[in-house]
Amino acid sequence: MNTQTLISRAKAARAPETKSIDADVSAAFEDFMSAFEHYKQSNDERLAEIERRGGGDVLTEEKMARIDTALDEQKRTLDALLVKRARPDLGRGGSAAPGPVRQAFDAYVRRGDEAGLRQSELKAMSAGSDADGGYLVPDELDSEIGRRLSELSPIRSIATVRQVSGAVLKKPFALDGMATGWVGETDARPQTAAPQLAELQFPTMELYAMPAATASLIEDSAVDIEGWIASEVEAAFAEQEGAAFVTGDGANKPRGFLDYPSVDDDSWSWGNLGHIATGSSGAFGADPSDRLVELIYALKAGHRQNGRFVMNRKTQAQIRKFKDADGNYLWTPPAGAGQQASLMGFSVVEAEDMPDIAANSASIAFGDFRRGYLVVDRTGVRILRDPYSAKPYVLFYTTKRVGGGVQNFEAIKLLKFAA
CATH class of the missing domain: 1.10.287 (Helix Hairpins)
Incomplete structure (x- = not known):
């Protein structure tokens, strides 16, 4: 072929x-x-x-x-x-009748009928102003949007995801670790020194999408309008999230792990990500496998066993050519459909927002992202039906609040293409 x-x-x-x-x-x-x-x-x-x-x-x-x-x-x-x-069919399959909340939501989306939602007390005004209010989507649609984002957003799929009801998640941590000690069964427990505590904050920011529909689509009773909305917003949300979780600066968006300062791993301290230099500016250097081994073993054993590589396709294209001393390729294709490729025995996650290989670029990350990165979702996705702004189309202003940032600076290491 x-x-x-x-x-x-x-x-x-x-x-x-x-x-x-x-x-x-x-x-x-x-x-x-x-x-x-x-x-x-x-x-x-x-x-x-x-x-x-x-x-x-x-x-x-x-x-x-x-x-x-x-x-x-x-x-x-x-x-x-x-x-x-992985997507469900958009047709209305199944014989189970929808509940009153879903019926009321369907009536609002198709005809703009707000009576049912008001009676169900689902009206929820946004944090900005009452004029930008909307309605919470049914729980099933909220869950479906979240599930699809996990499939499409590479960092979300490997990070810890927490649901919150407030605007900010505050997470305390001990700077020097918790004080511990060994004692016998009947020995007195001496008082430990008071730990020095600090706090990480993860504010949630508004993410929006505005799919448009024609009257014929909305009025077609055979179309699953909830599934259509989920499919329309999934790509927009996933694209914005993917960029923010990698390179976001924290201003009205999550803070990406590459936005945090990085230092040579020998000089690592909390609040920074450790990096391994390749020894060659904008290139892997003479022996790429040695640099990758150094990156892998820069992680502690507890993090390394769940480690994953994160890089974009162009970086993978270079790595696919590399062999070890025995002539075996370092990069291995997935064993089956739906599985991930591996590099030196660890899964490879493609994140197109990772930078291309260039001078001083941090183009490869390796770590236990489940422990290292936290995604914060505020419960509830809101929809505001707008039939006026783009007549004859109907706009569905869909918003969710999401935040993110590094929660454990030991769990992620970077490969920096620098001398």
């Missing part, structure tokens, strides 16, 4: 087809694995030419670039199909 065929098949798989999603996923995964085998063969040829001639052939490098593009195309196709398979 040549490179052009792989690219064409990947693009064709994105078009609507009559075969089942499961068959699409299986075919896309087979194409992905076929592309990777083709990639390994070409890379082996490239390495053999470098060893034989002292440099790579231009035609071989161009061939590698084309195959690399095909491989990324196949991965994007597979990811899109997996998300599509």
